[in-house]
Amino acid sequence: MKVLFILLIAFGLYIGESFQTPLDDYVRAPDSHFAWKVIRTYEQLEYTLYIVNFTSQQWLDETFSSRPIWWHYLCISVPAKITRPDSAFLLIDGGGNGDDIPKPEDNFVALTSMFAVSAGSIGIDLQQIPNQPIRFMAAVRAMDAVQEFATKLSLPVPKKFVVGGASKRGWTTWTTAAVDTERVVGAVPIVLDILNLQANLHHHYRSLAGWTFAFADYYQLNITKLTDSPNLKAMGAIVDPYSYLERYRNTKLLQIQSAGDEFFLPDNELLFWNDLQSATGGTNLLSNGPKPISAIGYKARTLNAKRRDFRLVIGDPNHPGKAIVNPVFWLTQAIGQQVVNSTKTVYTLTIANPLEGWEGFFIQVNFPGPQGTALELTTETLIIPDTYPTDDCSGDGCYGTLV
Template sequence: MEHTWKFWTSVAVILIFASVFSALLFGQLDLLEYVRYSGTPSYKVISSFSSLVGGRSFVLEVTSQKWRNMDWIHKVLVYIPRRLSFKSHAIVVINGSAPRDLTQSVNQFVTIAELLGAPVVSLWDVPNQPIFGLREDALIAYTFYQYYQSGEPDWPLLFPMVKSVISTMDCVQEFLQMQGLRVEKFLVTGASKRGWTAYLVGAVDPRVMAIVPIVYDNLNMPKQMRKQLEMYGKFSEQIRDYSRYSFTEMVATSEEIPDLVRAVDPYFYDIPVPKLLILGSNDPYWVVDSSEIYFADLSGPKYIRVFPNEGHDIRNVTEIVNSIRAFFLLCVGESFPTVDWKFDGEDFIVKTDSQVEFARFWYAYSESLDFRKSTWKSFEMGMEHVVQTETGEFLIRAKPNDFLIKDKNLAFFVEIGLIRDGIAFVVTTTPKVLRIK
């Protein structure tokens, strides 16, 4: 009986490994399987130095994986502030190609680390590039094309990009433990395709306590591509690298959701971790109300902050830092304000359970449905627009129809300043478009 049990146990183990390797060999796209079976990371300490305010910086070189027979190597800056308020939580900032001298970039991370009293990890070289003579979107699009040409499931570049972050968290945990810090949870943030990566890291790694994707407004790709055709009459020029391989057209016209889209589009994952979306109102990559397509479907605590008159490179870095700081504190304290909104065709009503400090109605006009070059203006909503109910909730009421003008489409959103447990937190609604009647 014991020999029989051992035999079937061995068979079960063989079948498990066979299923894993067959998935990797014969085309089943699975991000989690890639992350698990793409190698063990390693790191070495390159240098260390102190900041002017007394914090300590360490430069690590992390080898995150071997992808397509290429070692992926990353420069990682770990900053430990002078006064530590949080020893088990850290922030990971995902960046592109590293500068030659990382010490020149440390100041931008010192501010948030010292404000919070938490370690900040700046991960560079996501993705490693150039590869095949290509960078950024051109490189990602090429790997999508190669997947469709070969069927080999490790081709999509988002897979090794996600693995880069997870491997770095592994290495940083080990390194910080030697510094007397046992970090268990991470807030992960990044911009553009690094924001895309942050979503996917949040989908597969339980150490992620929250994500702050910046200027990635492209969840639910099939609807996004169709919306671009509807509003622009063509795909945005900013995603031409994907159009070059007909990926955008394929996504827009497929009756079924392509397997690649399901594998790399965060919309098709359950990501329950708290999330703060930071977007620019004039981002040329997307349509003005892209977030309307997916925001309501996101699970878990979720917030959005749209920066008016900002594009894909948001210049108001100070306010981005303030937003991340406030969100980090709310997440650590697990104190999440509720913010909901609805439009009944007449009144646009925002409801929250937190104290309202201010409210602004932002609006812009366009003769077409292209608002990328529109100028946004604000209407300061006095406290007469804010009502506290008997249950203690606050209602902010706006009248978008009052801002309609002849022969112009109107785009708008509401910005509100909240106070939650003494923490100032600024959020907005998703932008909405009222079309010419």
Template sequence: MKWMMAVWLVMALPMGVSGKPAAPVDWQHYHSKDGWWVDHHFLLVESQQWLTPSQVDQPAWQHEVSISVPWSAACPGRERDDHTALVIISGGDRPGAVLRESPGSLSTALALIFCRPVVEIRQVPNQPLVFSADATATPRREDSLLAWTMDRAARVGDMAPVQHAMVTAVRRSLDAVQAFSAQQPGLEPVVDFALLGSSKRGWTAWLVAAEDPRIRALVPVSIDMLNLAKQFDHQHRAYGEYTPALRAFSEQGIDCLIRTGPGKAMLATVDPYALRDRLSLPKLVINASGDAYFVSDSRQFYFADMGPNRWLRYTPNSGHRQGDSLDRVVRLSQVANWLDVILEGRTPPNVSAQLENPQWVITPSEPPRSMLLWQAVNPSARDFRQQSISNGWRATELDADGDGRYRVDLPDPDKGYQAWFVEARFGGWLAINQQVVTTDIQVRPQALPYPPRECDSHRADWGTSD
């Protein structure tokens, strides 16, 4: 049955990263679809007016938001829990004349696995956008949109980075989900959320979690970039250049901009590392061992500083998209297992690792089902991206010593570079019933092969936003 309804919802929430108090949220429930074991509801949310018509061609941000609710009968042996919903932040172009009326297969699968409502928020950010101050009149999307607005915010100051609007988009959509759930028959009110996002949506997830007390757990995927200034420096010293995947940021001069006073001030509002004191919630950070955007050992610049409630997972032989569809479904099942433990108030298993040269000592919090040592070699470069070594990570079983710990030698190779990480699997025999965590990635030799990037100290602007 289709029916339309518009309401205004005012939430007394803390100020967001934009520094502005929350405004009312306009939303419509435009469609419901009875599925097999899962029912789906669709909302159109207008989250904000970002900038003015004189600044940008499309200031009104809208989002298609789906809510997938499993049937109670689909949850054998447990009760469906409506109070905590899993939220997936997604991208895509702004809504068109025909709104989406079919659920994503991922939302359906996760609702059945998680036995809780699964919310997907699309069009984060709204895109493409054309800015009146942009001399190129380029329709900007994704990285180009982020980089241009970061530059403009620091150098001119007449707008905030688009990350601020992305945070607002998610928070206002969560407001709408709560309002809808409070009046939907057969659905208990949603109280709080677990948040999942990938790439720049993972970046957004970090920022939302720092601002919104409704977020109980966080799963950022493929966004191995916190402490951005050090990440840029490390990447240039490891590769001798920036990756093509980061071209939008390097061409905009963001790496040099964030060394300036205005650039540092801007970065302090969008780098989750700067907000780490507000990120004590449980978090499972999932990165790809061969991500084209980042250096494999990027976590050294942030992960240890993100509070005690942290779990890490590097996925072997995967790039930024984290493998094929089957890989992602299995991995999300394992994420759901981790979330179940967190939401029940228990502590998931984990590993800790210490360097006791020349050995690496790994200690699991409980006996694992298996421990694998993953290794990769590049004889010519300090580069373990998939484009450089393909599926070059190889696994061997590790055996525990008598004290229950695992030890790995980390010698410098005779030629080139070598990398290692250890993967621990806990739980059932089937992969979908397991929890998987890893150590960080260690690279030898540790010396970086290239000098730091030098910025032109005589340039006054560092960017090209107008």
């Protein structure tokens, strides 16, 4: 697991968004189906957990979907001691409408409750994202519901939200932060780092000489064949977070990703990270913060020269839609350290080009956190040599194969 961090500091005044997209229009459109109701309450030692049945919207009608009215479980943890009354954390979670009513011991419900108690602010677990066919708008409506809920129960009403979610919910995290810049002050996208979609898809194809087996659902619908389609570019202008980089100017972003993820590559940030910094005011060096308590390097090598492949699981050649183990392990590596002055330390990690395949590496720096915890931040992942195992695809040739 590695974490990329960028602290975005705005200079001057930022007045609204400079442009509107169909995504803005859709999310802000009124929907009379919006509703919520508390269906269960759990009194716990340090917090109270409220389970809310929450209806976010109507998606088209019965001629298109067997369930056009979409509802979710909204699990709201209210700590006994609220020390940050203006803030809340919203986790965008998965699940299905056939699931049992959530309980306090459920994994992500318990996680958000822990956040609530430790942070002294309301914690929310929004479930059933996505619940097919497609789900839009629910995270923004969930913030609406939480504010109404807090008002009705005479609780402090959070005005600022930190949102987070993994994989497809990571995409939702990016776009929620883009369309609700007033309330979302922090975003924690997990795994999802395929911003600059069209360019990153080509990077993916060239790295793996095909498409990860995890793309099977999209591959079966011929979506990979549409990589160069003008419609994909037009869609990206609406839903790709890369189209909204300047809107993150006032947002603190903490990106969490897995170095061995089977969906996305460890160096996807190279196609958007610098642009993100430029769009949000550049790099700001903070010289009066806490000093690192330690730092360490990590490196891993591909198993062969066929693919620039750092996944822990890959497609089974005999069953392309299924996975087999690909034991690429990230090992610790000593780094160099040079203390320049009282506010500047330089860490270096030197890796030689491998004789075969590719080597990936990054540096992790650990900072002291509250109550003996540590904040672990990393650099971007670099991969050497800077080559690909195959030429790029174009047009229908991008259909490729699953690997």
